[in-house]
Amino acid sequence: MIDSKFEGHYMGLLRITPAGWAEVLRVRGLLAQADADSMHMTGILQRVINAGRVPVHAVPYDGNWGEVDNPSDLDFYNAQLHMPGQGATSAQLAEGCQSNTQPSDGPSE
Incomplete structure (x- = not known):
């Protein structure tokens, strides 16, 4: 329930x-x-x-949001929002994924 x-x-x-x-x-x-x-x-x-040892807070968000699991998802959302030329393209996303292969050691401030 x-x-x-x-x-x-x-x-x-x-x-x-x-x-x-x-x-x-x-x-x-x-x-x-x-x-x-x-x-x-x-x-x-x-x-x-x-x-209960550290505080956890949510932040409300009312803007556009969509889950992007692959480059075609990004193309879909850009097209739906009529944002040609704005935001990253699937090619830019793929290029960024290929060039950013260093794993993170955790969060940075």
């Missing part, structure tokens, strides 16, 4: 402070390796919230 007093959708965009990142690592460290490796970000966030 869905609790009707909550409304929202996780967009996948996060700002994590150093203290928050330490808590994410701590919470992941409590899990069995297989569970830590397979857990989605929403599961980790819920565990951080449940632990």
Whole structure:
């Protein structure tokens, strides 16, 4: 059953402070390796919230938003918003993905 007093959708965009990142690592460290490796970000966030050691806040957003999983998604949204020449194209996105292969060590401030 869905609790009707909550409304929202996780967009996948996060700002994590150093203290928050330490808590994410701590919470992941409590899990069995297989569970830590397979857990989605929403599961980790819920565990951080449940632990109550660092604050977690949502930020309302009322603008255009769409999930972009591949370059054709980006082309679709640009076309739907009638934004030719604005935003990244699928070719630019693909080029950026190919040139940005360095993994991140975590969040930066």
